[in-house]
Amino acid sequence: MESETKSEIINATxxxxxxxxxxxLTMQKIADESAMTTAAIHYHFDTKEELLNAFLDILIERFKAKISSEATDPRKRLTAFLDGVFTPTTPDSDGFPVAIMELKAQAPFHDLFRERFLDLDEVMREVVADIVADGIDEGHFKQTDPDEVARLVTTTINGAHTRKVALGEPLDETRHVLENTLELHLGWQPGSEVVA
Amino acid sequence: MESETKSEIINATxxxxxxxxxxxLTMQKIADESAMTTAAIHYHFDTKEELLNAFLDILIERFKAKISSEATDPRKRLTAFLDGVFTPTTPDSDGFPVAIMELKAQAPFHDLFRERFLDLDEVMREVVADIVADGIDEGHFKQTDPDEVARLVTTTINGAHTRKVALGEPLDETRHVLENTLELHLGWQPGSEVVA
Incomplete structure (x- = not known):
């Protein structure tokens, strides 16, 4: 649950x-950025690691909400998933890959960070594998291994985020390549119009 | 050119x-790790950024050597490329993705790092696109867009490195998925035996 204060701390982080x-990253810089005192921040989070764990929790919750879809047609769900992953919704979330990358690079040194990334990865792979399996069942997609497609999709998304951070490459470049590859796997290109 | 002393500093880094x-990362820790004095390290590198730029240069040179191949058959060259990317050659190089990831996460704050990653990316994409174009010309691969395949391959490799660092996932898991995808693009699976 995000209280307003916590949200402010998280956005400043x-x-x-x-x-x-x-x-x-220091508590002082977060204080400066959020117009709160370091004492107020420490009231909510004892340590920097605790704050960053909460930061990851909230980012992951927001991301899960972003990739879920009201649609029932697996083709629409897949397009919505890619929209959620590749389209920043606010100017703040455009920095999401940079913030996440900073913490991914810390995962070898912080088990709690790694646990969260493993959790996020599992969620993403399950969402994609479900969509692909449903699409095959309903005859929209070619017969293929849903878990393997899910692994390809998540790995490509990981790569897209890395390229955004390391090379400054727009996420859309990867989306285009991924969509063409998915067409080979599924026999249907995400983003194509679905006539109900 | 790697002198012995520079190599020692680079390996310690x-x-x-x-x-x-x-x-x-501090000069002191590099000194401790290399059994050199910080003064000796400063003789070679004025600043930490200068040292890390040299570190990236050398890693990239080593990597270029690793992905080049004596073979002429594009199928063998593609397999050799994937071997070079996915197989650590020494216990030290097993840490390569972690070290690289640490610096990729710094690319938004250090233009010189970003330039080196852009250079590395271009080299990788050119190598793959050349192999794919030759394979199509020689009738081994299906007609496809070599640049797009190259982009997919490099993005997947970026993702594989990120997964190794953030999730602790072995690189081989991604290699398998990438090989199956390449079979769809090229009509030939890397690693399959090539009968000359």
């Missing part, structure tokens, strides 16, 4: 990570 | 990055 990286 | 991350 996102901005500090995007501007200074993990190496430059 | 790799170990410090793998153990402590970018945030924990």
């Amino acid at each position: 996102n901005r500090v990570l995007c501007e200074h990286g993990y190496a430059g | 790799n170990r410090v990055l793998c153990e402590h991350g970018y945030a924990g």
Whole structure:
């Protein structure tokens, strides 16, 4: 559950990570960025690691909400999933890959971060595998291994985020390549119009 | 050109990055790890950024050597490329994705790092696109867009490295998925035996 104060701390953390990286992240910088005192931040989070765990929890919750879809047609669900992953919804969320990358690079040194990334990865793979399996059952997609397609999709998304951060490449470049590859796997290209 | 001393500094830097991350990297830790004095390291590199630029240069040179192949058959060249990317050659190079990831996460804050990653990416994409174009010309691969296949391959490799670092997932898991996808694009699965 996000209280307003926690949200403010979390958004400030996102901005500090995007501007200074993990190496430059301090409680003082988060305080400056959020117009709160470090004491107020410490009231909510004892340590930097605790704050960053909460940060990851909230980012992951927001992301799960973003990739879920009201649609029932697996083709529409797949397009909605890719929209959720590749389209930043707010100027703040455009920095999401940078903030996440900063913490992914810390995963070898922080087991709790790694657990969260494993959780996020599992969620993403399950969502995609479900969509693909349903699409095959309903005759929209070619026969293929849903788990393997899910692994390809999540790995490509990981790569897209890395390229955005390391190379400054827009996420859309990867989306286009992924959609063409999915067409080979599924016999249907995400984003094509679905006539109900 | 790698002198012995520079190699020692570079290998020590790799170990410090793998153990402590970018945030924990200091000249002192590199000195401890290499059994050199910080003064000796400063004689070669004025600043940490200069040292890390040299580190990236050398890693990229080693990587280029690793993905080049004596073979002429495009199928063998593609298999050799994937071997070079996915198989660590020494215990030290097993940490390569961690060290690289630490610096990729710094790319938004260091233009010189970003330039090196852009250079590396271009080299990888050119190697793959060349192999694919030759394979099509020689009738081994199906007609497809070599640049797009190259982009898919490099993005998947970026994702594989991220997964290794963030999730602890072995690189081989991604290799398998990438090979199956390449079979769809090329009509030939890398790693299959080539009868000359």
